[in-house]
Amino acid sequence: MPQEHSYQQHPTPHQLPQQQTPTRPPDEGPTFWGVNPSQGISQPTIARTFYHSKTIKAVAFAPNSNVLASGCKDTVVRLWDTATGDPLSSLNGHEQAVDDLSFARDGRVLASASEDATVRLWDVRTNGSINTLRTSSWAHWVAFSPDGTKLAVGLLNDKIQIWDGRSMAVLHTIKGHKSIVNSVAFSPEGRVLASGSNDKTVRTWDVAASSSARPLLAIKAHPGMMNYVMAVAFSPDGQLLASGSLDGNVKLWNAGSGTLVRAMNAHDKGVESVAFSSDGRLLATASEDKKVKLWKLS
Structure with a gap:
Protein backbone atom coordinates (compact mmCIF):
# COMPACT_ATOMS: atom_id res chain seq x y z
CA MET A 1 0.00 0.00 0.00
CA TRP A 33 1.63 24.71 0.88
CA GLY A 34 5.43 24.67 1.17
CA VAL A 35 6.40 21.05 0.37
CA ASN A 36 9.73 19.69 -0.86
CA PRO A 37 9.25 16.06 -2.00
CA SER A 38 13.03 15.53 -2.27
CA GLN A 39 13.25 15.96 1.49
CA GLY A 40 10.58 13.39 2.22
CA ILE A 41 7.01 13.93 3.37
CA SER A 42 6.74 15.99 6.52
CA GLN A 43 4.09 18.27 7.93
CA ASP A 100 -11.27 24.85 -14.71
CA LEU A 101 -7.95 26.41 -15.76
CA SER A 102 -5.00 25.24 -17.85
CA PHE A 103 -1.75 26.95 -18.82
CA ALA A 104 -0.01 26.36 -22.12
CA ARG A 105 3.56 25.10 -21.86
CA ASP A 106 5.06 28.57 -22.38
CA GLY A 107 3.18 29.84 -19.33
CA ARG A 108 1.94 32.87 -21.21
CA VAL A 109 -1.45 31.62 -22.38
CA LEU A 110 -4.11 30.62 -19.86
CA ALA A 111 -7.34 28.83 -20.79
CA SER A 112 -10.40 29.16 -18.56
CA ALA A 113 -13.46 26.92 -18.89
CA SER A 114 -16.81 28.22 -17.72
CA GLU A 115 -20.41 27.28 -17.16
CA ASP A 116 -21.29 30.02 -19.68
CA ALA A 117 -20.32 27.52 -22.45
CA THR A 118 -17.11 29.30 -23.37
CA VAL A 119 -13.40 28.75 -23.03
CA ARG A 120 -11.48 32.00 -22.87
CA LEU A 121 -7.80 32.36 -23.69
CA TRP A 122 -5.80 35.01 -21.85
CA ASP A 123 -2.34 36.51 -22.23
CA VAL A 124 -1.18 36.59 -18.62
CA ARG A 125 1.61 39.09 -19.37
CA THR A 126 -0.71 41.73 -20.77
CA ASN A 127 -3.87 40.50 -18.98
CA GLY A 128 -5.63 40.76 -22.31
CA SER A 129 -8.16 38.42 -23.89
CA ILE A 130 -6.78 36.48 -26.87
CA ASN A 131 -9.84 34.57 -27.98
CA THR A 132 -13.20 33.21 -26.85
CA LEU A 133 -14.11 29.68 -27.89
CA ARG A 134 -17.83 28.97 -27.86
CA THR A 135 -18.51 25.36 -26.91
CA SER A 136 -21.64 23.32 -27.51
CA SER A 137 -22.38 23.04 -23.78
CA TRP A 138 -21.16 24.09 -20.33
CA ALA A 139 -17.36 23.79 -20.42
CA HIS A 140 -16.51 21.68 -17.39
CA TRP A 141 -12.81 20.89 -17.85
CA VAL A 142 -9.98 22.11 -20.07
CA ALA A 143 -6.46 20.86 -20.83
CA PHE A 144 -3.68 21.93 -23.18
CA SER A 145 -1.68 19.19 -24.85
CA PRO A 146 1.97 19.17 -23.71
CA ASP A 147 3.16 20.86 -26.91
CA GLY A 148 0.31 23.38 -26.89
CA THR A 149 -1.00 22.39 -30.31
CA LYS A 150 -4.32 21.06 -29.00
CA LEU A 151 -6.86 22.07 -26.40
CA ALA A 152 -9.31 19.50 -24.99
CA VAL A 153 -12.59 20.57 -23.40
CA GLY A 154 -14.88 18.28 -21.40
CA LEU A 155 -18.54 19.24 -21.73
CA LEU A 156 -21.76 18.87 -19.80
CA ASN A 157 -23.44 17.26 -22.84
CA ASP A 158 -21.29 14.08 -22.62
CA LYS A 159 -18.88 15.18 -25.37
CA ILE A 160 -15.25 16.25 -25.64
CA GLN A 161 -14.14 18.90 -28.09
CA ILE A 162 -10.57 19.04 -29.40
CA TRP A 163 -9.51 22.48 -30.60
CA ASP A 164 -6.51 23.41 -32.74
CA GLY A 165 -4.20 25.38 -30.45
CA ARG A 166 -3.14 27.70 -33.26
CA SER A 167 -6.18 28.31 -35.45
CA MET A 168 -8.65 27.77 -32.57
CA ALA A 169 -10.88 25.75 -34.85
CA VAL A 170 -12.62 22.58 -33.65
CA LEU A 171 -10.63 19.60 -34.92
CA HIS A 172 -13.18 17.03 -33.82
CA THR A 173 -15.86 16.24 -31.29
CA ILE A 174 -15.45 12.99 -29.36
CA LYS A 175 -18.57 11.02 -28.54
CA GLY A 176 -18.52 7.94 -26.35
CA HIS A 177 -19.40 8.84 -22.79
CA LYS A 178 -23.01 8.55 -21.72
CA SER A 179 -22.99 11.35 -19.16
CA ILE A 180 -21.14 14.52 -18.12
CA VAL A 181 -17.40 14.57 -18.84
CA ASN A 182 -15.82 15.69 -15.56
CA SER A 183 -12.13 15.51 -16.40
CA VAL A 184 -9.73 15.27 -19.35
CA ALA A 185 -5.96 14.80 -19.38
CA PHE A 186 -3.33 14.39 -22.09
CA SER A 187 -0.60 11.78 -21.86
CA PRO A 188 2.93 13.21 -21.54
CA GLU A 189 3.66 12.87 -25.26
CA GLY A 190 0.24 14.25 -26.17
CA ARG A 191 -0.93 11.36 -28.34
CA VAL A 192 -3.51 9.94 -25.92
CA LEU A 193 -6.34 11.72 -24.11
CA ALA A 194 -7.97 10.28 -20.98
CA SER A 195 -11.45 11.26 -19.81
CA GLY A 196 -13.56 10.57 -16.72
CA SER A 197 -17.33 10.81 -16.61
CA ASN A 198 -20.49 10.51 -14.57
CA ASP A 199 -21.08 7.29 -16.51
CA LYS A 200 -18.47 5.79 -14.08
CA THR A 201 -15.97 5.02 -16.84
CA VAL A 202 -12.47 6.12 -17.68
CA ARG A 203 -11.86 6.22 -21.41
CA THR A 204 -8.76 6.81 -23.48
CA TRP A 205 -8.54 8.10 -27.02
CA ASP A 206 -5.84 8.28 -29.68
CA VAL A 207 -5.85 11.96 -30.64
CA ALA A 208 -2.59 12.03 -32.61
CA ALA A 209 -4.41 12.52 -35.91
CA SER A 210 -5.98 15.91 -36.55
CA SER A 211 -8.96 14.47 -38.41
CA SER A 212 -10.41 12.05 -35.87
CA ALA A 213 -10.04 10.51 -32.42
CA ARG A 214 -9.82 6.73 -32.13
CA PRO A 215 -11.21 5.06 -28.98
CA LEU A 216 -8.67 2.93 -27.12
CA LEU A 217 -9.90 1.86 -23.67
CA ALA A 218 -13.25 1.97 -21.89
CA ILE A 219 -12.64 1.06 -18.25
CA LYS A 220 -15.56 0.47 -15.91
CA ALA A 221 -13.48 2.20 -13.32
CA HIS A 222 -15.73 2.89 -10.36
CA PRO A 223 -18.88 0.74 -10.45
CA GLY A 224 -21.60 1.33 -7.90
CA MET A 225 -24.26 3.88 -7.14
CA MET A 226 -23.19 7.50 -7.75
CA ASN A 227 -19.51 6.59 -8.21
CA TYR A 228 -18.88 9.26 -10.81
CA VAL A 229 -15.32 9.59 -12.09
CA MET A 230 -14.39 13.15 -11.13
CA ALA A 231 -10.68 13.28 -11.98
CA VAL A 232 -8.05 11.61 -14.17
CA ALA A 233 -4.30 12.13 -14.58
CA PHE A 234 -1.38 10.43 -16.33
CA SER A 235 1.90 9.70 -14.57
CA PRO A 236 4.92 11.57 -16.03
CA ASP A 237 6.14 8.45 -17.85
CA GLY A 238 2.67 7.77 -19.26
CA GLN A 239 2.56 4.26 -17.81
CA LEU A 240 -0.06 4.86 -15.12
CA LEU A 241 -3.46 6.51 -15.18
CA ALA A 242 -5.00 7.69 -11.91
CA SER A 243 -8.74 8.13 -11.40
CA GLY A 244 -10.68 9.56 -8.48
CA SER A 245 -14.38 9.06 -7.83
CA LEU A 246 -17.27 10.49 -5.86
CA ASP A 247 -17.11 7.62 -3.35
CA GLY A 248 -13.64 8.71 -2.17
CA ASN A 249 -11.72 5.96 -3.93
CA VAL A 250 -8.60 6.46 -6.04
CA LYS A 251 -7.43 3.83 -8.50
CA LEU A 252 -4.25 3.40 -10.53
CA TRP A 253 -4.51 1.76 -13.94
CA ASN A 254 -2.06 0.46 -16.51
CA ALA A 255 -2.53 3.15 -19.16
CA GLY A 256 -1.84 0.75 -22.00
CA SER A 257 -3.89 -2.29 -21.01
CA GLY A 258 -6.46 -0.79 -18.65
CA THR A 259 -5.73 -3.34 -15.93
CA LEU A 260 -6.06 -2.27 -12.30
CA VAL A 261 -2.70 -1.73 -10.61
CA ARG A 262 -3.79 -0.42 -7.22
CA ALA A 263 -6.95 0.72 -5.42
CA MET A 264 -7.01 3.09 -2.47
CA ASN A 265 -9.84 4.06 -0.14
CA ALA A 266 -8.41 7.55 -0.13
CA HIS A 267 -10.99 9.96 1.26
CA ASP A 268 -14.20 10.13 3.28
CA LYS A 269 -15.89 12.17 0.55
CA GLY A 270 -15.63 12.62 -3.19
CA VAL A 271 -12.24 13.01 -4.86
CA GLU A 272 -12.20 16.19 -6.95
CA SER A 273 -8.64 16.17 -8.30
CA VAL A 274 -5.61 13.89 -8.72
CA ALA A 275 -2.08 14.88 -9.77
CA PHE A 276 1.32 13.19 -10.02
CA SER A 277 4.55 14.89 -8.97
CA SER A 278 7.03 15.56 -11.77
CA ASP A 279 9.14 12.53 -10.82
CA GLY A 280 6.09 10.25 -10.56
CA ARG A 281 6.87 9.19 -7.00
CA LEU A 282 4.01 11.09 -5.37
CA LEU A 283 0.30 11.26 -6.06
CA ALA A 284 -1.75 14.15 -4.69
CA THR A 285 -5.48 13.70 -4.16
CA ALA A 286 -7.92 16.48 -3.25
CA SER A 287 -11.35 15.86 -1.81
CA GLU A 288 -14.62 17.35 -0.64
CA ASP A 289 -13.53 16.26 2.85
CA LYS A 290 -11.30 19.38 2.83
CA LYS A 291 -8.11 17.34 2.71
CA VAL A 292 -5.27 17.06 0.25
CA LYS A 293 -3.35 13.80 0.63
CA LEU A 294 0.08 12.95 -0.73
CA TRP A 295 0.73 9.28 -1.44
CA LYS A 296 4.19 7.77 -1.80
CA LEU A 297 3.99 5.40 -4.76
CA SER A 298 7.57 4.13 -4.58
Missing part, protein backbone atom coordinates in the same frame (compact mmCIF):
# COMPACT_ATOMS: atom_id res chain seq x y z
CA PRO A 2 1.25 3.52 -0.70
CA GLN A 3 2.22 5.67 2.26
CA GLU A 4 -0.16 8.53 2.98
CA HIS A 5 0.18 12.02 4.37
CA SER A 6 -2.87 14.21 4.85
CA TYR A 7 -3.01 18.00 4.75
CA GLN A 8 -6.03 19.77 6.19
CA GLN A 9 -5.88 23.53 6.48
CA HIS A 10 -7.68 26.01 8.73
CA PRO A 11 -5.61 29.09 8.01
CA THR A 12 -5.65 32.64 9.21
CA PRO A 13 -5.91 34.85 6.11
CA HIS A 14 -2.41 35.88 4.99
CA GLN A 15 -3.55 37.77 1.93
CA LEU A 16 -6.88 39.38 1.17
CA PRO A 17 -7.22 41.69 -1.85
CA GLN A 18 -8.28 45.19 -0.92
CA GLN A 19 -11.96 46.14 -1.06
CA GLN A 20 -12.87 42.46 -0.90
CA THR A 21 -14.23 40.52 2.06
CA PRO A 22 -14.64 36.75 2.01
CA THR A 23 -18.24 35.59 2.27
CA ARG A 24 -17.32 32.12 3.45
CA PRO A 25 -15.41 30.75 6.45
CA PRO A 26 -11.64 31.35 6.24
CA ASP A 27 -10.89 27.62 6.36
CA GLU A 28 -12.38 27.19 2.90
CA GLY A 29 -9.78 29.40 1.22
CA PRO A 30 -7.19 27.88 -1.13
CA THR A 31 -3.77 27.50 0.42
CA PHE A 32 -0.32 27.28 -1.14
CA PRO A 44 4.03 21.24 5.54
CA THR A 45 3.87 24.89 6.41
CA ILE A 46 1.32 27.25 4.92
CA ALA A 47 3.19 29.49 2.50
CA ARG A 48 0.28 31.65 1.31
CA THR A 49 -3.50 31.81 1.49
CA PHE A 50 -5.47 33.62 -1.20
CA TYR A 51 -9.12 34.61 -1.16
CA HIS A 52 -11.98 35.14 -3.59
CA SER A 53 -15.43 36.42 -2.72
CA LYS A 54 -17.09 33.07 -3.49
CA THR A 55 -16.24 29.38 -3.88
CA ILE A 56 -12.95 28.76 -5.68
CA LYS A 57 -13.33 26.04 -8.28
CA ALA A 58 -9.92 25.83 -9.98
CA VAL A 59 -6.24 26.62 -9.53
CA ALA A 60 -3.28 26.27 -11.89
CA PHE A 61 0.42 27.12 -11.71
CA ALA A 62 2.06 28.81 -14.68
CA PRO A 63 5.10 26.77 -15.80
CA ASN A 64 8.47 28.15 -14.73
CA SER A 65 7.11 31.21 -12.96
CA ASN A 66 5.66 32.42 -9.67
CA VAL A 67 2.20 32.97 -11.13
CA LEU A 68 -0.79 31.11 -9.72
CA ALA A 69 -4.19 31.39 -11.38
CA SER A 70 -7.46 30.77 -9.57
CA GLY A 71 -10.97 30.55 -10.97
CA CYS A 72 -14.08 31.32 -8.99
CA LYS A 73 -17.81 30.97 -8.88
CA ASP A 74 -17.93 34.79 -9.06
CA THR A 75 -16.91 34.49 -12.79
CA VAL A 76 -13.47 36.05 -12.26
CA VAL A 77 -10.03 34.55 -12.95
CA ARG A 78 -7.38 36.00 -10.65
CA LEU A 79 -3.60 35.91 -10.96
CA TRP A 80 -1.35 35.86 -7.89
CA ASP A 81 2.38 36.17 -7.20
CA THR A 82 3.21 33.14 -5.05
CA ALA A 83 6.55 34.64 -3.99
CA THR A 84 5.06 37.80 -2.48
CA GLY A 85 1.42 36.82 -2.05
CA ASP A 86 0.35 39.90 -3.97
CA PRO A 87 -2.65 39.88 -6.32
CA LEU A 88 -1.45 40.57 -9.86
CA SER A 89 -4.64 41.05 -11.84
CA SER A 90 -8.26 40.07 -12.34
CA LEU A 91 -9.40 38.68 -15.69
CA ASN A 92 -13.04 39.50 -16.35
CA GLY A 93 -15.22 38.27 -19.18
CA HIS A 94 -17.00 35.09 -18.16
CA GLU A 95 -20.69 35.39 -17.36
CA GLN A 96 -20.91 32.32 -15.12
CA ALA A 97 -18.65 30.30 -12.82
CA VAL A 98 -15.13 29.38 -13.91
CA ASP A 99 -14.80 25.61 -13.51
